[in-house]
Amino acid sequence: MTAVPATAPTTAPASAPTPSPSLPPQAAARPYQSYVYAYPHKTAYRPLPDRPALRDLWRGEAKDALSLYLHVPFCEVRCGFCNLFTRIGAPDGLTGRYLDALDRQAAAVREALGDDGPVRFANAAFGGGTPTFLTADELVRLCDIAEGRMGADLRAVALSVEASPATATADRLAVLAERGTTRLSLGVQSFVDEEARAAVRPQRRADVEAALGRVRDAGIPVLNIDLIYGIDGQTPASWRTSLDAALAWRPEELYLYPLYVRPLTGLARRTAHTDRDWDEQRLDLYRRGRDHLLAHGYEQVSMRMFRRAGAAPQGPDDHACQTDGMIGLGCGARSYTSALHYSFDYAVDMGEIRAIIDDYTTTSAEDFGRAPIGREIDSDEARRRHLLQSLLQAQGMPVADYRERFGSDPRADFPAELAAFAARGWLQDGGAGTVLRLSPDGLAHSDALGPELFSPAVRAAMAAYEVK
Numbered sequence: 001m002t003a004v005p006a007t008a009p010t011t012a013p014a015s016a017p018t019p020s021p022s023l024p025p026q027a028a029a030r031p032y033q034s035y036v037y038a039y040p041h042k043t044a045y046r047p048l049p050d051r052p053a054l055r056d057l058w059r060g061e062a063k064d065a066l067s068l069y070l071h072v073p074f075c076e077v078r079c080g081f082c083n084l085f086t087r088i089g090a091p092d093g094l095t096g097r098y099l100d101a102l103d104r105q106a107a108a109v110r111e112a113l114g115d116d117g118p119v120r121f122a123n124a125a126f127g128g129g130t131p132t133f134l135t136a137d138e139l140v141r142l143c144d145i146a147e148g149r150m151g152a153d154l155r156a157v158a159l160s161v162e163a164s165p166a167t168a169t170a171d172r173l174a175v176l177a178e179r180g181t182t183r184l185s186l187g188v189q190s191f192v193d194e195e196a197r198a199a200v201r202p203q204r205r206a207d208v209e210a211a212l213g214r215v216r217d218a219g220i221p222v223l224n225i226d227l228i229y230g231i232d233g234q235t236p237a238s239w240r241t242s243l244d245a246a247l248a249w250r251p252e253e254l255y256l257y258p259l260y261v262r263p264l265t266g267l268a269r270r271t272a273h274t275d276r277d278w279d280e281q282r283l284d285l286y287r288r289g290r291d292h293l294l295a296h297g298y299e300q301v302s303m304r305m306f307r308r309a310g311a312a313p314q315g316p317d318d319h320a321c322q323t324d325g326m327i328g329l330g331c332g333a334r335s336y337t338s339a340l341h342y343s344f345d346y347a348v349d350m351g352e353i354r355a356i357i358d359d360y361t362t363t364s365a366e367d368f369g370r371a372p373i374g375r376e377i378d379s380d381e382a383r384r385r386h387l388l389q390s391l392l393q394a395q396g397m398p399v400a401d402y403r404e405r406f407g408s409d410p411r412a413d414f415p416a417e418l419a420a421f422a423a424r425g426w427l428q429d430g431g432a433g434t435v436l437r438l439s440p441d442g443l444a445h446s447d448a449l450g451p452e453l454f455s456p457a458v459r460a461a462m463a464a465y466e467v468k
Helices: 054-058 094-113 136-149 170-178 193-198 205-218 236-247 276-295 350-361 379-391 399-406 415-423 440-444 446-453 456-464
Strands: 066-072 121-128 158-163 183-189 222-229 253-258 298-300 305-308 326-329 334-336 340-343 373-376
Touching: 054 094, 066 136, 094 136, 094 326, 094 350, 136 170, 170 205, 183 205, 183 253, 205 222, 222 236, 222 276, 236 276, 253 276, 276 298, 276 305, 276 440, 379 399, 379 446, 415 446, 440 446
Parallel strands: 066 121, 066 326, 121 158, 158 183, 183 222, 222 253
Antiparallel strands: 253 305, 298 305, 326 334, 334 340, 340 373
């Protein structure tokens, strides 16, 4: 996902950001602090006291190249490492009631977008949870909501869908292919059965291979395979086994994720990984994986994302969906205007998640027209967010693009942070060039670098959040 989105506003804000404290250059940075997939994180969101109307939030916003995200919060099993907003199973017709609510929400949101200018979508994604937990007929309805209610032309834009091996059945994949899916991301995590069990992800390699065959047979242009390193019992040899098994399918994309153990997850109740030995193990496996993929004709897009040379991108690259102008539908989705990020409540505990989903399925169309929880994005946060999501890309951030958008220089706005990164050898050319770009070691430490760009206010809000 590219660093500078076409829909990004280019007006300069009134004031420059206040630098946040960074670790001193000599401090040893723990490489795995936080996976920054969105900024600010939902743990920095708070209830909006006036619950602003969406029609007021979107009035005057650019709406001709929006991103559309539909969230399906159901999985057949919850992996031991998962802290996503999802529940196991869907008893008593819950998926039908959820789609009913999604339809009501879509109608309310589309009305709130108004007709004061063109409303068009540049890309779309179905995530979760596991969207393919839905039956084939329910996936048809999901696509109908995106097209009929929201007006997204799924066959004309990049459409990415997440799936698990068990739910990647031929009938579901046929629906997705027919409706224009350009990218299917399969959460494999490991091709070694013992490692899958250690990660509390019961699956057999034979079933994974069969699912991959069905994806290829469906003719979806881009196959992405997710793999995880740092699992208990994983060795360089077993990591190589998973990498080679994935490469045998010549996927257009591969994501390599470090294992995290988060509060209230299955692994958190079984293990306690906090030591530096585990950091070093994960760093070693990351470097082995990176080098192996580069040697096999893949290009590095970010710390996690690798694309096969010559494979055309199907939609934005990693992190660029975190830009202004995003519509999220579903109780686990978030939406972005240029001044506010908003969503529904957030939880990790299964009981809390079930309650939020139940509340969502009974929400009225009128209530869907308001933003209940969120965080305002001022000029400081907008700068931080742009720098963060751009710098974490292997291609880096052209300084001229930042100047055009904000009317200032990133090295003047963030002197302490960039100086600390340069002192650790995380920036190419010490950050003095026309492009701010991470060095290979900087990319390897993306999960340490990202959190250092969080503002003091966001840090405080995240620290005060009570995990539920």
